[in-house]
Amino acid sequence: MNSTLAKIRKSSANEIKKSSTAEELEKIRLQYMGRKGALTLILRALKDLPEERRRLIGQEANYLRTAIENLLAKRLKELKSISRESVLRNEWLDITRPGVKQARGHLHPITKIKREIEAIFYSMGFEVVEGPELELEYYNFDSLNMPATHPAREMQDTWWLKLPPVTLKKQGRVVTSRLLMSTQVTQNQVRYMEKNNPPFRIIMPGTVFRREATDASHETQFTQMDGLMVDKKVSLADLKGIMETVLRRLFGPKIKTRLRAGYFPFVEPGVEMDIECLYCRQSGCSVCKQSGWIEVFPGGVVHPNIFKAAGYNPKNWQGIAWDIGVDRIAILKYKIPDLRLLRSGDLRFLKQF
Ligand SMILES: [Zn+2]
Structure with missing residues (x-):
């Protein structure tokens, strides 16, 4: 029984030391002192022991319970301060520091x-x-007093689109008009x-x-x-x-x-x-x-x-x-x-x- 208590003392201390969250600590507590925890089972079995051993083991087991509880409380405190420190380290903000200037665009x-x-x-x-920027030949030239043979058209050469021409009805006549980028x-x-x-x-x-x-x-x-x-x-x-x-x-x-x-x-x-x-x-x-x-x-x-x-x-x-x-x-x-x-x-x- 004594060697079991010694094992529990060692393993619980180890696990508590390695733990890194409050949830892990709670799991350790249940593992040893929960309803089916290792230490709980020992305490429950005391009643079957002869009186002298019961007293001795009982005392040991109770000491151990207090020791584990203390270790758990101490580690929990440590973890809390570590997380507060890391928060401060990561989210530290100097409100007096000049800000990062955002680049602003402006009009062309x-x-x-x-x-x-x-x-x-x-x-x-x-x-x-x-x-429109994509225009009909009719509007771009014909309607502006620049029929197909007009020399001013030459000065305004542009991109013609390879699309089928559009048929329009203007001033009572039918006009076939190609598409171009407006000049x-x-x-x-x-x-x-x-x-x-x-x-x-x-x-x-x-x-x-x-x-x-x-x-x-x-x-x-x-x-x-x-x-x-x-x-x-x-x-x-x-x-x-x-x-x-x-x-x-x-x-x-x-x-x-x-x-x-x-x-x-x-x-x-x-x-x-x-x-x-x-x-x-x-x-x-x-x-x-x-x-x-x-x-x-x-x-x-x-x-x-x-x-x-x-x-x-x-x-x-x-x-x-x-x-x-x-x-x-x-x-x-x-x-x-x-x-x-x-x-x-x-x-x-x-x-x-
Ligand atoms: Zn000049």
């Missing part, structure tokens, strides 16, 4: 300029209208006029595509923003006023402008507004090709054929239309030396804005 320079120009037009009562946003004029009646003032921002050899001032993709104003009485004088207002708001009230004749198939007459070169202030440099001026703003009076394509009677309505190259304004305003940087996705460049 093209988006910034686009929003700036839109805000100027909002203030003049214009509405924003958007159109301008001007066709949204016709798309809008087909569904709306004048008077109205709209601007049409959008991305356009050209098959170009890229260089510092040419890209295959760029952002344009066309404008169109149709009313009973609208003239070139209104157009000049709008162009000057927009350029002064973008480049400052002192910017010098000039208006000269220009040719575009959608307008008659056509004009172009230039601003003085921002680099040399008219004394001549490589950016302005020594002319002192930079073209920024083509426009004119809406061609009667465009009104006809949209189903308007050109005798009843007058219109002015123009186009702003958003990318071009961005490179002028921020003095960016190469147009291709804008869509390069290079963060070293973009982080400067």
Whole structure:
């Protein structure tokens, strides 16, 4: 009996020492002192022993029970303090330490300029209208006074899609139209006029595509923003006023402008507004090709054929239309030396804005 108690003393002490959770300690307690525990069985068997041995063994067994209980309590306390320590070690927080700065994005320079120009037009009562980037040949060229044989089409070569052509019925005739990536946003004029009646003032921002050899001032993709104003009485004088207002708001009230004749198939007459070169202030440099001026703003009076394509009677309505190259304004305003940087996705460049 004594050797059994010695075994229990040794094994219980060992197990308690190795335990690492409160659950394990509870299992050890039950194993020795539960209803069928090893020590419990010994205590229960005492009554069958002769009196002297019963006293002796009983005393030993009770001592052992107290010893195991003490060991269990001590280990439990230890485990609690270890877990508190590890929590403190892992979750320690210095609230006075400066935080980790989160990187924040910002708007792309093209988006910034686009929003700036839109805000100027909002203030003049214009509405924003958007159109598709994948366009029908009819809208992109035919409806804009550029039939298949028109030389201006050559200047605007783009990506044609290998899809079967679409058949449309326009102005009482059947038109077969291929699909292409839009080369301008001007066709949204016709798309809008087909569904709306004048008077109205709209601007049409959008991305356009050209098959170009890229260089510092040419890209295959760029952002344009066309404008169109149709009313009973609208003239070139209104157009000049709008162009000057927009350029002064973008480049400052002192910017010098000039208006000269220009040719575009959608307008008659056509004009172009230039601003003085921002680099040399008219004394001549490589950016302005020594002319002192930079073209920024083509426009004119809406061609009667465009009104006809949209189903308007050109005798009843007058219109002015123009186009702003958003990318071009961005490179002028921020003095960016190469147009291709804008869509390069290079963060070293973009982080400067
Ligand atoms: Zn210059």
